[in-house]
Amino acid sequence: MDITIFGKGNMGTAIGKNFEAAGNQVAYYTSKDHVDSFGDLVILAVPYPALASIADEYGDSLKGKVVVDITNPLDFNTFDSLVVPADSSAAQELQAKLPDSKVLKAFNTNFAATLESGSVDGVTKTTVMVAGDDDDAKQSFKSALADSQLAVIDAGKLKRARELEAFGFLQMTTAASKQINWTGGFGVIK
Amino acid sequence: MDITIFGKGNMGTAIGKNFEAAGNQVAYYTSKDHVDSFGDLVILAVPYPALASIADEYGDSLKGKVVVDITNPLDFNTFDSLVVPADSSAAQELQAKLPDSKVLKAFNTNFAATLESGSVDGVTKTTVMVAGDDDDAKQSFKSALADSQLAVIDAGKLKRARELEAFGFLQMTTAASKQINWTGGFGVIK
Numbered sequence: 001m002d003i004t005i006f007g008k009g010n011m012g013t014a015i016g017k018n019f020e021a022a023g024n025q026v027a028y029y030t031s032k033d034h035v036d037s038f039g040d041l042v043i044l045a046v047p048y049p050a051l052a053s054i055a056d057e058y059g060d061s062l063k064g065k066v067v068v069d070i071t072n073p074l075d076f077n078t079f080d081s082l083v084v085p086a087d088s089s090a091a092q093e094l095q096a097k098l099p100d101s102k103v104l105k106a107f108n109t110n111f112a113a114t115l116e117s118g119s120v121d122g123v124t125k126t127t128v129m130v131a132g133d134d135d136d137a138k139q140s141f142k143s144a145l146a147d148s149q150l151a152v153i154d155a156g157k158l159k160r161a162r163e164l165e166a167f168g169f170l171q172m173t174t175a176a177s178k179q180i181n182w183t184g185g186f187g188v189i190k
Numbered sequence: 191m192d193i194t195i196f197g198k199g200n201m202g203t204a205i206g207k208n209f210e211a212a213g214n215q216v217a218y219y220t221s222k223d224h225v226d227s228f229g230d231l232v233i234l235a236v237p238y239p240a241l242a243s244i245a246d247e248y249g250d251s252l253k254g255k256v257v258v259d260i261t262n263p264l265d266f267n268t269f270d271s272l273v274v275p276a277d278s279s280a281a282q283e284l285q286a287k288l289p290d291s292k293v294l295k296a297f298n299t300n301f302a303a304t305l306e307s308g309s310v311d312g313v314t315k316t317t318v319m320v321a322g323d324d325d326d327a328k329q330s331f332k333s334a335l336a337d338s339q340l341a342v343i344d345a346g347k348l349k350r351a352r353e354l355e356a357f358g359f360l361q362m363t364t365a366a367s368k369q370i371n372w373t374g375g376f377g378v379i380k
Contacts, residue, residue, distance in 0.1 A: 085276075153364065164360070170319075170350065174345065180378060186357075190370050
């Protein structure tokens with residue numbers, strides 16, 4: 001599968017390595033690059049505030065694409081709240097801005113180090129939780145990672161992004177207070 | 191410490207065993223019993239709808255007590271939403287009903303089987319996340335479990351109960367869809 005990743009930070013890089021290891025073609029861009037053509041799967045590995053401008057600039061090009069939001073929309077000044085409305089999520093906001101794209105929420109519950117290593121501090125396999133309204137899009141996402149070191153589970157419809165973002169928020173505050181390591185976190189144990 | 195547990199179901203029983211193993215005295219009641227005196231720590235191991243009636247009946251007796259809400263306020267008809275307002279939580283509602291008690295949120299992120307066994311499917315130690323506004327209350331709670339098989343981490347102020355309830359909700363839907371076992375779940379890996 002041809003995959004486009006916006007973002008060359010630690011998340012974009014770690015995510016891309018997994019898609020590459022699973023046999024996909026990955027092209028990397030930053031928000032400053034101009035992108036002429038997109039793969040079928042587009043990962044927005046950018047901070048939350050960048051989502052709106054990408055949606056504005058590339059909305060037409062992203063029609064029909066599977067677009068993956070990985071953000072944790074924290075208020076990074078206070079580390080004490082999310083900046084999205086309590087009854088919504090970054091992913092649902094993005095879907096509203098890109099009505100003709102198939103938006104998925106994924107990777108926001110995984111720390112970058114666990115995507116790199118493939119395990120949560122050596123204890124359990126790194127598991128990606130994915131939510132979205134389009135079942136085929138979720139299946140494509142899952143297939144693209146099938147031969148990677150990561151497990152993928154289905155977290156439900158896109159509205160479950162609210163809970164995934166709460167999970168990611170809690171995991172980040174727990175690491176910020178040094179009660180877990182950034183190489184660990186909340187592992188999915190079957 | 192003298193501990194009162196409302197609820198003799200699988201959660202109340204598993205929670206009580208851990209407090210007993212750590213050297214505390216535990217008295218168990220159901221919502222139908224009349225309780226004359228309470229311990230310093232009161233665990234409400236009851237379904238969410240029972241919280242309001244317990245608060246109404248025992249509000250005066252619970253003044254000054256540490257009161258622990260363990261509920262996951264799901265809509266069990268749909269398994270698709272929480273029944274509390276998006277910007278609140280069962281724990282914050284309970285604190286509003288019991289303004290002179292010290293309400294904590296705890297145990298809602300732990301499946302009963304993991305509280306019984308002390309591990310998340312044998313992979314990592316069962317870790318209780320506790321949130322609350324009163325630091326002394328959280329410290330008492332933590333001390334009471336210090337000699338148990340459980341680890342305890344501080345999830346922050348009571349407002350973090352929103353995220354803990356989202357976490358519990360997501361864990362339950364993931365188990366209901368058979369992607370994790372009820373003996374497993376989301377383990378805290380340091």
